[in-house]
Amino acid sequence: MDEAPPVDGDGMALDGTRIDGTRIDAVLFDVFGTVVDWRGSVAREVEMWSQERGLGIDAADFADRWRERYQPSMEPIRHGEREFVPLDVLHRESLEALLAEEQITASADEIERLVLAWHRLDPWPDTIEGIARLKARHIVAPLSNGNIAMMLDVAKRAGIPWDAILGAEVVRAYKPAPEAYLRTAALLALPPERCMLVAAHNYDLEAASQCGFRTAFVVRPRQYGPDQRIDLAPEGDWDVVVDSFPAVAAALGA
Template sequence: MQAALFDTFGTVVDWRRGIAREVATLFERHGVTDLDPFAMADAWRARYAPSMAEVRAGRRPFVPLDLLHRENLEAALSLCGVDPAIFPSEELDALNLAWHRLDPWPDAIEGLTRIKARLIVAPLSNGNLRLLLDMAKRAGLPWDAIMGAELVRAYKPDPEAYLGSARLLDLDPSEIVMVAAHNDDLAAARTCGMRTAFVLRPHEHGPGQNTDLAPEQDWDFVAADLCDLAAQLGA
């Protein structure tokens, strides 16, 4: 193997707590008391896959994830019974950038740094380039490069997201291990010829999580966290 590419939201960073924290600040500022910030974070995230599906199906041209997130923010507020119009547009714009400011899981920096000593490390994320750069700068994520959807104009699990990233690194997919906390991401990567590593994140969706609590295929690696994965990779 020459490279490890990482799903980012949920695998490397804790999106739910980071988003809920910034939602709570906005709600407090405007006196919104009848909607739990974690419920709003979950509702916002629930719009993630359907909005990308519209792009993958060709019903709209490729647009960066920041734009989808901004559209999804207003839709999620409305679905939760909160009128987006009560918030100034510039404050919603600022909240949308919360996705750029997510905290890493406690093991992420050490694990990535150790793996980086042996392999090229980069995100293979649906996040756009500026989002991933801002996240890395703030959190100290030690990427060698930024890969993902915006560069290849394809959202995971479209095969081009994986194959295009391999081409940009001038690597055969078999020389890459895809690292994710999501079985469906790994299944798509495996179909494209990549090796696979499942990292358990049992609290990504909060205390009631009922998905991705165990590997669903015989992935090449199964790890408790990124430090455990580093050890399995000999780093």
């Protein structure tokens, strides 16, 4: 058996290949809020549309209320009550319901434009550097509930250097269902313990950890806006706790 490399006081491998004696081959990322600023990006697009229409919408509030429908929209799929559909479909349905609630009329083209706002999300300032550093020594890919076309568009626009596009649409399961994590590891021909999930959401890391993944919590204190109250601190015994992607890379020796 290979001898494990030296570790620091927190159990993080100094050579970046092992944590607690386990080799890490794939570093996988939650995307919304972790890799990209979904709230600021969607609010920007809503604000532009609102101004063009003269609607006077509170764009940040609209983005928040749209996002509030995100988890509930996936529940019927998680419980087998609905066939899997891509997140673009769920985003469209949530948007149409929100517009109806607000008694706002929108053309099909306007709805399409707003749905595609989720394809134009801005990365956090440290995103590209950190992923590029990790890519030199690890497989890097999204493990997101976003669909393939969305993840591709976000990556191409932002210059995110993924090795592959993985996630819900590929494995036909929405996080935090165990299948989302386990099938992703299987696609990479890796046992779960040789995969690490990087996320700014404690619930996501908890689900991944229960599946055997290693975990890295990255604090994103403004992912929910200036009044954020959740995910400001780790709520589990995560392997790495940092405030940026370059710090994740440093913890893994990259």
